[in-house]
Amino acid sequence: MTTSIKVNGKLQTVETDPSSPLLYALRNDCDINSAKYGCGLGQCGACMVIINGTPVRSCITPINSVNSNVTTLESYESDRVLNALNKAFIAEQAVQCGFCISGMMMSAKTLLDTNKRPTEQQIKVALNGNLCRCGTQTRILKAIQRAAKELA
Numbered sequence: 001m002t003t004s005i006k007v008n009g010k011l012q013t014v015e016t017d018p019s020s021p022l023l024y025a026l027r028n029d030c031d032i033n034s035a036k037y038g039c040g041l042g043q044c045g046a047c048m049v050i051i052n053g054t055p056v057r058s059c060i061t062p063i064n065s066v067n068s069n070v071t072t073l074e075s076y077e078s079d080r081v082l083n084a085l086n087k088a089f090i091a092e093q094a095v096q097c098g099f100c101i102s103g104m105m106m107s108a109k110t111l112l113d114t115n116k117r118p119t120e121q122q123i124k125v126a127l128n129g130n131l132c133r134c135g136t137q138t139r140i141l142k143a144i145q146r147a148a149k150e151l152a
């Protein structure tokens with residue numbers, strides 16, 4: 001079946017089972033590589049994207065339930081918050097294997113979009129649904145704090 005979704009402001013048409021996960025359409029049909037397949041069970045956050053200002057796990061989101069623009073890390077050049085996060089993650093060397101990072105940045109963006117001066121605790125709560133197996137959480141936290149300072 002043909003389904004249309006808007007990704008980073010661009011309308012995309014995909015041939016897919018309407019109940020298949022959004023993540024598959026993003027990666028297989030929309031040239032989106034930032035959202036990753038980690039657990040496929042809604043537990044790790046590697047597949048996180050933003051819909052209606054909310055971080056959403058695209059591996060457990062049926063494509064036929066998506067009726068708003070999907071924001072992914074690929075839009076970082078035109079997004080002030082994602083741009084600041086991108087620079088801060090590099091400056092703090094917050095990436096080890098990198099698999100979790102785009103999901104982390106999606107959660108961080110939704111926080112910084114609504115809270116310009118988050119506390120450490122608020123950042124930790126915002127990242128609750130994102131797991132990092134390499135153990136760079138401390139640097140990720142610092143990177144988000146750096147981005148928040150930059151944006152304030």
Ligand code: FES
Nearest residue numbers: 038039040045059
């Ligand atoms: Fe979606 Fe892990 S791949 S939450």
